[in-house]
Amino acid sequence: MRNARNNELTERRSAAADAKTALLTSYRAAKTAAEPSQAARQAERISFVEAREARRAERDRLKHEELTRVVTLAAQEQAAIAAAAAAEIEARQAAENARISRVVQDEAARKAERDRRYAARKARQA
Numbered sequence: 001m002r003n004a005r006n007n008e009l010t011e012r013r014s015a016a017a018d019a020k021t022a023l024l025t026s027y028r029a030a031k032t033a034a035e036p037s038q039a040a041r042q043a044e045r046i047s048f049v050e051a052r053e054a055r056r057a058e059r060d061r062l063k064h065e066e067l068t069r070v071v072t073l074a075a076q077e078q079a080a081i082a083a084a085a086a087a088e089i090e091a092r093q094a095a096e097n098a099r100i101s102r103v104v105q106d107e108a109a110r111k112a113e114r115d116r117r118y119a120a121r122k123a124r125q126a
Helices: 002-125
Strands: none
Touching: none
């Protein structure tokens, strides 16, 4: 009986080995058959990666251009503010100079009028 049982074990072992061999053979055949589609999928993945990188590079370029535009615009606004401030200071200085000039002219006119009255008084006394 032991021998009969041993035969069953041997049969089971050989059947398992045959099944394993068949499975391995079918796997190799499927892998060989799928090789062209795998290459196509790999090429498709590579094209997706390249497209993604191109989009990322475009986004980075647009961000850089926007940043440059904003910086340039800020510099222009700052220059305009500085020019407006300088113009305002210059206008205030011109107004102050004009006021001082009028005050000096008024002072000179008052002095001239005082001197004329003094000369007229002296002329009447003489």
